[in-house]
Each structure stands twice: as structure tokens, then as C-alpha cells.
Amino acid sequence: xxxxxxxxxxxxxxxxxxxxxxxxxxxxxxxxxxxxxxxxxxxxxxxxxxxxxxxxxxxxxxxxxxxxxxxxxxxxxxxxxxxxxxxxxxxxxxxxxxxxxxxxxxxxxxxxxxxxxxxxxxxxxxxxxxxxxxxxxxxxxxxxxxxxxxxxxxxxxxxxxxxxxxxxxxxxxxxxxxxxxxxxxxxxxxxxxxxxxxxxxxxxx
Numbered sequence: 001x002x003x004x005x006x007x008x009x010x011x012x013x014x015x016x017x018x019x020x021x022x023x024x025x026x027x028x029x030x031x032x033x034x035x036x037x038x039x040x041x042x043x044x045x046x047x048x049x050x051x052x053x054x055x056x057x058x059x060x061x062x063x064x065x066x067x068x069x070x071x072x073x074x075x076x077x078x079x080x081x082x083x084x085x086x087x088x089x090x091x092x093x094x095x096x097x098x099x100x101x102x103x104x105x106x107x108x109x110x111x112x113x114x115x116x117x118x119x120x121x122x123x124x125x126x127x128x129x130x131x132x133x134x135x136x137x138x139x140x141x142x143x144x145x146x147x148x149x150x151x152x153x154x155x156x157x158x159x160x161x162x163x164x165x166x167x168x169x170x171x172x173x174x175x176x177x178x179x180x181x182x183x184x185x186x187x188x189x190x191x192x193x194x195x196x197x198x199x200x201x202x203x204x205x
Contacts, residue, residue, distance in 0.1 A: 008023060008026045012029065012033065013034045015034060015101045017105055018100060018105075018182060019178060020102075025100060028106065033102070033103070033104040035105070036104075038105055038108045039104045045112070045115065052118065057129045061129055064130050074203070076137060079127065080144060082123060084141055084142075084150070085151055085154060085192065085196060087151070089192060089193075090116040092155065093109050095165070095185075096182075098165050154188055154192050154196075157187075160184070161178070161181040161185045
């Protein structure tokens with residue numbers, strides 16, 4: 001599969017979001033878009049840029065030190081879970097790019113992935129301020145089976161979709177199987193963002 005096809009005629013307003021029979025995106029043109037919502041969302045994402053180092057954690061450090069050892073354990077364990085889940089989510093969405101069929105989805109997915117990477121950097125910012133040796137916290141993550149299982153449960157849908165996309169280049173794979181894998185992947189993403197992360201955030205309040 002090439003990232004550029006000079007023979008392809010663009011009909012952006014008639015294309016499906018993913019897996020359009022005419023193929024992937026060729027010209028990144030935004031003068032006419034079919035799914036205007038994603039074009040607007042991308043503009044909003046650009047306005048949400050922030051750096052973790054901008055956040056003053058002075059009060060948070062004091063609050064953490066006032067917690068009991070059990071409470072500190074719960075707080076840190078929750079952070080470990082978030083670190084691993086956002087490690088998956090920081091690279092997972094780019095797996096959708098090979099099957100995107102409209103230009104307005106490409107920058108939105110890239111900006112989304114970039115935002116997830118900022119989240120990952122923010123966890124490191126927190127851990128650095130709470131622990132004199134933050135590496136100990138990170139080194140322990142993969143030894144917690146429950147956290148690993150949670151990440152594997154999310155990543156398996158990305159992996160399945162990616163494997164089918166790769167296979168399509170060499171072997172016949174039905175569109176139904178790829179669309180089903182995409183459907184399951186999108187549901188997994190929704191559950192990750194709308195349930196798994198919200199549970200983690202609630203625990204912090």
C-alpha cells in the first residue's frame with residue numbers, strides 16, 4: 001500500500017470514514033469535508049494544548065504526604081494503572097490511520113494520539129514530584145498482574161484490527177471481518193475512555 005496514488009480521483013464528500021472502497025486518503029484537503037464535526041474537533045484539540053510542567057503540584061505533594069500508607073498505596077496503584085492504560089492509548093489510535101478514508105479524520109486521530117502522550121508525560125510529572133526515586137514506581141508496573149490484564153484487555157482489540165489490516169495487503173481478508181474488528185476496537189476505546197478512566201478519576205476525588 002502506497003501513501004500516495006497519483007491516479008486516484010478525490011471524492012471526499014462521498015466517502016465513508018473508514019474502509020471506503022476507493023481507498024485511503026490521498027490529498028489532505030479541507031476545503032470540503034464530509035464529516036465537519038471532526039474538522040471542528042481538531043481545531044478544538046489545538047486549543048487544548050498544555051504542558052504537565054505548567055501544573056503546580058505543591059498542594060498535591062502536601063496532600064499526598066498527609067495520607068496514610070494504605071491511602072498512598074491506593075493512590076499510587078491507581079496511577080500505575082493509568083500509566084499503563086495511557087501507554088496503550090498513546091499509540092493505539094494510530095492503528096486506525098491505515099483504514100481512514102477521509103482527510104478530516106487524519107489530523108484528528110494524530111492530535112488525539114498526541115494528547116494521550118501528554119497524559120502519559122503528566123503521570124511522570126506527578127510521580128517525579130511525589131517520589132524521590134520515581135523509577136521504582138515505573139519498574140513495578142508490569143509486576144502487577146491485575147494492571148497488566150487490564151492493559152491486555154484493551155490492547156487485544158487494537159492488535160486484532162492491526163493484524164487484519166496487515167493481512168489485507170497479502171491475503172484476502174473479508175471486509176466484514178475488518179469492519180467487525182474496527183467496531184469492537186471503537187467500543188473498547190469508548191469503554192476505556194468512558195468507564196475505565198472515569199473510575200480512576202473518581203478514585204482521586
